[in-house]
Amino acid sequence: DQQVKQNSPSLSVQEGRISILNCDYTNSMFDYFLWYKKYPAEGPTFLISISSIKDKNEDGRFTVFLNKSAKHLSLHIVPSQPGDSAVYFCAASAYGSSNTGKLIFGQGTTLQVKP
Amino acid sequence: EPEVTQTPSHQVTQMGQEVILRCVPISNHLYFYWYRQILGQKVEFLVSFYNNEISEKSEIFDDQFSVERPDGSNFTLKIRSTKLEDSAMYFCASSTYRGNQPQHFGDGTRLSIL
Numbered sequence: 582d583q584q585v586k587q588n589s590p591s592l593s594v595q596e597g598r599i600s601i602l603n604c605d606y607t608n609s610m611f612d613y614f615l616w617y618k619k620y621p622a623e624g625p626t627f628l629i630s631i632s633s634i635k636d637k638n639e640d641g642r643f644t645v646f647l648n649k650s651a652k653h654l655s656l657h658i659v660p661s662q663p664g665d666s667a668v669y670f671c672a673a674s675a676y677g678s679s680n681t682g683k684l685i686f687g688q689g690t691t692l693q694v695k696p
Numbered sequence: 697e698p699e700v701t702q703t704p705s706h707q708v709t710q711m712g713q714e715v716i717l718r719c720v721p722i723s724n725h726l727y728f729y730w731y732r733q734i735l736g737q738k739v740e741f742l743v744s745f746y747n748n749e750i751s752e753k754s755e756i757f758d759d760q761f762s763v764e765r766p767d768g769s770n771f772t773l774k775i776r777s778t779k780l781e782d783s784a785m786y787f788c789a790s791s792t793y794r795g796n797q798p799q800h801f802g803d804g805t806r807l808s809i810l
Contacts, residue, residue, distance in 0.1 A: 682797075
């Protein structure tokens, strides 16, 4: 089941620069997308989300962009900080009468921010 | 900030034994979920629970699995007869609403089946 894919297993950026994490999906019924950050030995921590009626959502240093025609979303972190080093998961949900909120996750991208 | 709490953090069990994983969701949340992550693999949906019944379950969630909300605060996942392949991190999550609201996750229980 590859409905949500993060094709880059890892990304390394310099502190202060922009980090761009990418996610592709195949299910056109997905209409709510989320990014989670995960440190070792902890659970996923919610970062930011976007509904399919929008193409951009911003929260501080984090911005998520959604391109529905390309079935692609990305997370931009500006400026990147060493504390941002973690695994980032993209997740998606399909809202509808039968939807129970089930999230479908990508494989994750490990971000390393170098001082 | 309210948190989802899970106990125990690590559970070691002999194959064939029953195990119960416990979760205390955020107090005003209404929707509850279990996910698991086998080492090196994706986080996978197991089951969603609302209004004291299962809303949806995945193919993984077979007859060996059950969930319960025995009181107003706890949400449990039971595996009746564990198998080696049940070894994974199990995450509990909760949300206020099933759509367009983020799910908040606990730190997980690492289940090791020997």
